[in-house]
Amino acid sequence: MSQAVLNPLLITEAVRAALIEDLGRAGDITTLATIPAGKRASAVIAARKSGIVAGLPFARETFRQYDPSVRFEAAMSDGDRLEPGAIVARIEGEARSVLSAERVALNFMGRLSGIATLAAAYVAKAAGTKAMIVDTRKTTPGLRAFEKYAVRCGGAGNHRYGLDDAILIKDNHVAVAGGIRPALQAAKRQAGNFVKIEIEVDTLAQLEEVLAEGADIVMLDNMSVADLTRGVAMVGGRMKVEASGGITLDTVAAIAATGVDMISVGALTHSASVLDLGLDIEIA
Structure with a gap:
């Protein structure tokens, strides 16, 4: 799979909003009260658990926006595998800046x-x-582009970015449109040459209707799994086949073995745990 990329302008705006949110009206009053101005510090971002790193451009931009004089040196690249204790990045600069930007950087990366x-x-x-x-x-509302970027860093792919990407006819569309064939026929009249049409079915009988209409x-x-296997055979390569619905790490291997082309997994973004990364600081 090609390397994941993300528009840097999106990163700039997201980091700015996060810093404004965290710094509030008066800035980091704890650090301002306890750390003398001019005090220098060096630090590392290190992994507490194994996983795949993503979000380094966000961490870099966080420190850059807060204080352009802070030096941020990535020791890995997004998409790299890391083990506990691995050094992800090294940071050096004024201690106040390092401490005040730390949480926003770690929130994005985690x-x-x-x-x-x-x-x-x-x-x-x-x-x-x-x-x-x-x-x-x-x-997460407002974070879709970033979360989908992270999915690509993990080696998976993206489904639709939004409602304007492709036509996906779900069960409620079918119900309101009056059936599978009327829904597909209406979609074909509306879709342009470059717009794909996908439709969801719950039974093999519905699949037969889709195959008749296209x-x-x-x-x-x-x-x-048995119905998925039969469904793939019924399609016989005439269209792409996607499996969806409550798929877990325990069930995905058997589903993949049925011959489907894609498996959509909502859990990738709505149920992922934050990866434990920490910033370890040493005062110079």
Whole structure:
């Protein structure tokens, strides 16, 4: 998979907002009260647990925005695997600046590294199959681009970024539209040449309707492994097949082995634990 990239302007704005939120009206009054101006410090960001690192550009930008004189040197790259005790970055500068920017930098890195780590675990479970692990739109409001970036750092892929990316006809759309075929026919009239059409089905009988009408992708939602296997056979390569619905690390390997093309996992972004990273400081 290609290296994950992210528009640096998005990082700049997100970091600015986070610093404003954390510093409040008066700044870091604890550090201002206890640390003399001009005192220097060096520090490292180190891993407390194993995982996949993500968010280094956010940490770098945090220290840069707070104090451009702080030196930030990454010892790893986003997407790298780390073990407990691994040094992720080295920081040197005025102690007040290092301490005041610390939490924002670690918040970004911990959250994004946790997502990358969980994504990598799912990818490992699907290894040896053609199934691509992808995320969903179940992201933290305002942080979607960053969380989806972290998914890519973990070796998985992205589903839709938003409602304007592709047409995805869910069960509620089908119900209101009056059925699978009317929904697909209406979507085809609306879609442009570059817009993919995907539709969700819950049963193999519904899949037969989709095959009769045609779509680009069919989502087999909350189906058993046996039904997924039959569904892939029924499609026979005529469209891409996605499996979805409550997929866990315990079930993903069997689902991947059914021959589906994609497995969408909301847990990548809505249930990832923060990866434990810490900033260890030494006063120069």
